[in-house]
Amino acid sequence: MHDAPTWDPQQYLRHAGHRTRPFHDLLARIPELPHRGRPARIADLGCGPGNVTVQLTDRWPDAHITGLDSSPEMLKEAETYAGPTPGGGHLDFAPADASVWQPEERFDLIVSSAALQWVPNHPDSFPAWIAGLTPGGTLAFQVPGNFTSPSHALLGELCDEPQWRPRLAPHGRRFVHILSPAAYLERLSSLGCEVDAWETTYVQLLQGEDPVLDWVKGTALRPVLTALEDDPPAREEFLAQYRDLLRKAYPPGPHGTVFPFRRIFVVARKPG
Incomplete structure (x- = not known):
C-alpha cells in the first residue's frame, strides 16, 4: 500500500480469529x-x-474473485488459496497499490477489510471505484477506528521522543486520515449510493505475554519495525520501551488482557 512496510504474514495471522470477525x-x-x-x-x-x-x-x-495487494510477502502467502474453488468459481491474486488502483473491468463487489487505513487518499478514489461497479454493485470496507486508543497514541508519542524522532517521526501517527462513519456516508451518498455506515467496538480478550504488543507487531508497528530492521539493537530498545508503556495501559486480568478495538464499516450500493 502507500509507503508500504515489510509485512510478516505469520505474525499477522497470529490473531486471525479476532482479525476476521469484523470481515x-x-x-x-x-x-x-x-x-x-x-x-x-x-x-x-x-x-x-x-x-x-x-x-x-x-x-x-x-x-471469480481476485485478491489485490502491494505486499509480495502477503501475495506469496495468499497464492496457496489460488485456483478453482469448490463451488465452480475461481480465485486468483495480483499485485496492486490501493493508493492508485482503478478498476480495469466492471465488478459486482469491491471489498476491502482492514487495508484502507494504509491509504491516506482512499476517499479520493471512491468516484473511480463506484464507476467500476456494475449497476447495483457494492463497495464495502471496514477500517480500524482505534487510532486515539492507548495502543496507537503511545506509539505516536514514543516515535516523537527526541531519541526516536529523527528516524521514526513519520511512522507514529499515520492514520489520522480515517474518516468518521458520517463522513464516509456523506462522501458516498454524494456519488448516488445507498449507504450503510456504522461503527463497533470489539472488546477483545487477548492471551499470552504482552499480547497487545504481539497484536500491533502484525499491523500498526510494521512501519517502525521496517525502519529499524537494519539496526537490531535500536529495534529491541524501541520494542522494550513500547512494551513497558503497553503493560501499564493494558494490564493483564484474571482471564487475559482486555483490548478494546473500534472498527468503522461502510457498505455503499450503486444505483441499479
Whole structure:
C-alpha cells in the first residue's frame, strides 16, 4: 500500500480469529449482487494473506474473485488459496497499490477489510471505484477506528521522543486520515449510493505475554519495525520501551488482557 512496510504474514495471522470477525460482520450487511445469470465478479482490495479472501467463496461459490495487494510477502502467502474453488468459481491474486488502483473491468463487489487505513487518499478514489461497479454493485470496507486508543497514541508519542524522532517521526501517527462513519456516508451518498455506515467496538480478550504488543507487531508497528530492521539493537530498545508503556495501559486480568478495538464499516450500493 502507500509507503508500504515489510509485512510478516505469520505474525499477522497470529490473531486471525479476532482479525476476521469484523470481515464477517461486514459480509453479513452486503446486499445481493447484480450478477443474475452469470458468476459474480469480485475484487478484494488489500487482500493480505488471502485467509479472508477465500471466505468470500462461501457466500458466492461460483464467483471469480481476485485478491489485490502491494505486499509480495502477503501475495506469496495468499497464492496457496489460488485456483478453482469448490463451488465452480475461481480465485486468483495480483499485485496492486490501493493508493492508485482503478478498476480495469466492471465488478459486482469491491471489498476491502482492514487495508484502507494504509491509504491516506482512499476517499479520493471512491468516484473511480463506484464507476467500476456494475449497476447495483457494492463497495464495502471496514477500517480500524482505534487510532486515539492507548495502543496507537503511545506509539505516536514514543516515535516523537527526541531519541526516536529523527528516524521514526513519520511512522507514529499515520492514520489520522480515517474518516468518521458520517463522513464516509456523506462522501458516498454524494456519488448516488445507498449507504450503510456504522461503527463497533470489539472488546477483545487477548492471551499470552504482552499480547497487545504481539497484536500491533502484525499491523500498526510494521512501519517502525521496517525502519529499524537494519539496526537490531535500536529495534529491541524501541520494542522494550513500547512494551513497558503497553503493560501499564493494558494490564493483564484474571482471564487475559482486555483490548478494546473500534472498527468503522461502510457498505455503499450503486444505483441499479
